[in-house]
Amino acid sequence: MKKILKKILIPLFSIILVTSCNKDFLNTQPLDKAAAASTWADANLSQMFVTEIYNGVHEGLLQQNSLDNQTDNCLFNFGRQDIMESAISPTNTGNVLNTMEWGEMYKRIRATNVALGNLATVTFDAATAARLKGECYFLRGYYHNQLLRYYGGIPIIKFGYSLNTTDFTIARNSYDDCVKGIISDLDSSAQLLDGKSLASGRASKAAAMSLKSRVLTYAASDLHDIPTAKQNSAVISGFSNPELLGYVSGDQNARWVAAKAASKAVLDLGGFGYNLDLTAPQSKETAITDYQNVYLGKGGGEKEAIFAKYYINAATDDWGAWFPRNNMPNGYHGWSSTEPTQNFVDSYEMMDGTKFDWTKPAEAAAPYENRDPRFYASVFYDGTPWKPRTTDGAAIDPNGELQFGTYQTGTGGGTTIPYFGLDTRNSNIENWNGTRTGYVIRKMMDPNPAIVDMNQKEEIPTMQIRFTEVVFNYIEACLETHDEPTAITWLNKIRFRAGMPAVTASGSALVDAYRNERNVEMFAEDQRFFDARRWMIAPVVFGQKVKIMVINGTLKPGKTVTTYRYSKDNYNYIYHIQEIEQGVENRSWNDKVYFPPINLDEMNKNKKLIQNPGYQ
Template sequence: MNYIVKCLSSTLLLGATMVACNSDFLDTKPLDKVSGDAVWSDQNLAEAFVTGVYNGLRDGILDQMSLDCQTDNALYSFGKQDVTEANVSPSNLGTVKNTMEWGAMYARIRAANIAIANLAKPKFDNATVADRMKGEMYFMRGYFYNQLLRYYGGIPIIKSPYTLDNPDFTIARNTYEECVNAIVSDLDSAAMLLKGKTLTSGRATQGAALALKSRVLVYAASDLHDIPTAKAKSTVIAAATKPELLGYVSGDRVARWTKARDAAKAVIDLNQYGYKLNLTAPVSAAEGQQNYINAYLSRNGGEADGIFLKYYIRASFDDWGSWYPRNNMPNGYHGWTSSEPTQNLVDNYEMMDGTKFDWKNPAHASAPYENRDPRFYASILYDGAQWKPRTPDGAGIDPAGQIQMGEYEVGSSAAPTKYSGLDTRNSSIENWNGTWTGYAIRKFMDPDPTLVDQNIRQEVPSIQIRFTEVVFNYAEALIALGQEAEAKTWINKIRFRAGMPAITETGAALVTRFQNEKNIEMLFEEQRFYDVRRWMTAPATQGKQAQIIIISGKLKPGKTVTTYKYSKDNYNYTYSVQDLGTGKENRKWHDKIYFLPISRDEINRNNKLVQNPGY
């Protein structure tokens, strides 16, 4: 909204200035700008405008800090997060500005509104192209509104560009239900206009519109947005003066879940997506790991899982997504380990037989990285993990190219010397940017062994929506509707692809298993932050301190080593789990952060805005 005010204020000021000038000046066209009439009269210029709207897409995990760092999944290496410490307020947004800033979203919405208005009656002679571009803009408007909706609850819905004829820039928030209906309407329009259209990679499609619709409707049916349910679970929501801004105050929840189920099934019925989701039994662990890598890299068949992606090129120096290796490689490779997986997350990976990992089990505790879900090995860099060859300054110290997250003994077991792993905060390579948790991210990292220099970028796309999410949406709706057998069929398709056995639970146990399965499969894809809120499980999961692993490797009696390498023949390893500590972070949950605060500046600019409860 503030973007709209600023733009129109500048226009009014410019108009006032120009009145005092002579007519010759008024007739002069700027040499470095294209007029609005020229843009919408030329197909190529209109295309360029539409393409520019896509620049509002987030980098997601491929940014320097993953949104998962504001959940129990991860820790941001370079500072506390106000959201995880429940310190956000209208005057202290924390990282809100970096994730879902109000003005930035409305700037993109305004651009989409301008495009839709001008493409309604195109001035260039190609109605088919105009309809396709209009479909893209309906999708993008729905996309940006949904980003705001799942962050703040109900927001002002503006469906036409502000003009000089409308000087009142104050507008109230629409109800949550009105927002859902408006977004669904946009996505239905997009799906209709994009049906059968062939688009280049990274552009909205019919499938993307229908997939986003399924996300919107699954959220809408969830506990957080069913106000009678939410009030029973949260005193903050119960005290809200405008609960209709946060969810449905009445209505048929079964009907909402039915709409969510049908929306997901519509995507499935397109038969355009579904990477290896036709299996009836688990693949091998090795194949499961590779299947998962292919899916998140969008390669080797994994492209069939990607519905809507943001792409990068190495030549683009300003794209944070292409800098992902530097941002997240371990410090022993000169990376920053910006987003660090926590022990809380690692403990959620099941054993290969589908049972829970348990530190109280001696076999598990003595070898915590053995015999785990194949997605663990594809997602996490842990002590002893085989990774890329080191950079020249580390290759002589670690010729094996293995991750070193512990403190080890070298020399003779009779007179050992302490050695700090290259990927610890005591690394001899770099000691200022090592992981605090004992883990680093592997997921989304290009495995090309030549991509180890911190100045080399990668071209792995950022997943905005993938088909597997739609399958989870479908299964979640089926569970809510009591159709558990069909739900498990689809959940197990995902598990079989990863090499994991079928789940058999029912009732509340099935819900818990489903929620963990989604977190593991969709890790670092900006799902967890919203899921724990809409499921209202956040008080139990997000208030816990981030846990870390302490690893010690002691030489076995009679052993001598000159260069450290992970080896159970030479070493006895011990693992100790502990809280990170309040000196680094002090995580806690407060129900006000089910919804994030609207900034005080926006409230001051627009006296019709109602602040979220608890702020």
């Protein structure tokens, strides 16, 4: 059976100093900790130490308030996002996920430095030591990059502090130096892990190479090319330390060439990717199943996972396992936490590859028909067939279909009464959890009908890096280096798997098609937050108001309904798009939000730090 790294429950080993003593009763070892000498003298204890460092990955994509809630893609149901209102500051940094939180990431970086320092002198077998070092190099690069892509240049720390250290403060490295430092670790990791077979969930050569693809793709982007960024942002232009944000000189095209080579190296590895060898679009139903298999990590979709975190329900209370409770509609006693916006839903094309158009009467009358198959695997919409309801909802909705609108019951043309859908904020089941946008996320939701109670968990892996992201990185680098034929070939591989026709655009239209494809395919995978920034389109897409869907179903004349069910035979459905009410979230954009602020506590502890632009 293939071993899988699951959620680690052991505490971080305390590194303690053991001194000699003449009194035997004082010369005892604690029962819940391992001494440093014992830890690094034993291969198993050393592996346990390194294994614990993986816990810095946390819930990843499955966090209740994910990064997509801080983009135009989604709205968080339980509170305004200060970052989307440009209301963040060093004293109010908004919702910083623990996977980008300054202190949490440096805690993990420190642990890798402790491990690497000790692994250099261990006496157990060299192969195990080399493999553990390879994992630590990857994790150090990973955690440094989590900070780099959020804050810009950060202190790159590759040494361990000791009791003899007199100065614990350190300045931020330039963006250029950060990229070089991270790539150096990833190259070391790939070399040490070459040919090693590790449990799923642990670092690998492919993971190191794929993260390198991400780092270099970001580094080549407009946001980090300071001459370009200055032209697009007065805030960046006025910053006195632009070297912290990107490259102040050099050849941006050369950086794209490097990103292209790094991505192509992963594609050439072989053994990864799922159904990306098709020559034509597959059927809608097959495409839906394949897309679900990718995020469920089964049925061949597990080949997409290059670096992922896995769960065992019985052994973890991690919030990632509670994704169904956090996100199922309120009519199932879920919390509807992540709600796709109408802005995002409109980005799904029609099945024939044309852009959805509200001005076309046929499409406006049936907005959920004939859309990109990934829509049906990613978004709960009005009338979605789902699971049997819990006992209190089953009598009201015996069909298990989502109800996001207001409908009539009674007789059309006669006496009617309004009925508020079970999954709305007027529901008689936990109305405080109802969707505000008219949608709820479906992606990453286990379709197992047995998982319907809010007290049940799921075991869906949270993919930190998947193969298709690297494919997109390669496509983008091809576009930037004027290799459109190759870009189109690989873009259509992704579209064919999704059941969508080939793209034939060129020039700026092809770039737009690529960006839309990346957002739709990688929805809710922590991509949009960074992509819109590095492309410097955030002022347009993040500054727009949240659009929501309001649905009214009116009975057709002579039709009698006592228990509501979605039916175009019985109902005329009217779809109204409107902006979300003021006060729920008042979105606006300020260029300072390209680089969020370093928390004031960190600035006070380390006087060598320079704050990001717009927060001084």
